[in-house]
Amino acid sequence: MWKELREFAMKGNVIDLAVGVIIGGAFGKIITSLVNDIIMPFIGLLLGNVDFTNLFITLGQGSFKTLDEARKAGVATLNYGLFINNILDFVIIAFAIFIVIRKLNRFARKKEEEPAPATTKKCKYCYSEIHIDASRCPNCTSVTE
Structure with missing residues (x-):
């Protein structure tokens, strides 16, 4: 195992x-x-x-101005303001990550798009592809430059 x-x-x-x-x-x-x-x-x-932090509904007895006061009193609360803050944080973080990844992908594409060095050339007489180091075209036997 x-x-x-x-x-x-x-x-x-x-x-x-x-x-x-x-x-x-x-x-x-x-x-x-x-x-x-x-x-x-x-x-x-x-x-x-x-700031949505202090938006909440008290589920017990009492009236509180802040969430901290309600927590210190030990009262259960429905914290919809914190939920709204977390949703906003998520949307902003997702957008920021999208922008960063988009920029990184652009850099990666630029590196990939660099052309490879040429290994062939065209014969100026018959226009066929020949090796870049060839001194004669194998198709028409003309001298290449």
């Missing part, structure tokens, strides 16, 4: 997956910081410092 587990763990796909998860976690921290520290302040400024 241990031998099979070791063989499974050492397969390339499992190791690639592990590396992907680790890098994904680190990348997730970067995107979360981008959203929380750079994008959200601008959105808050545009929306007039709107």
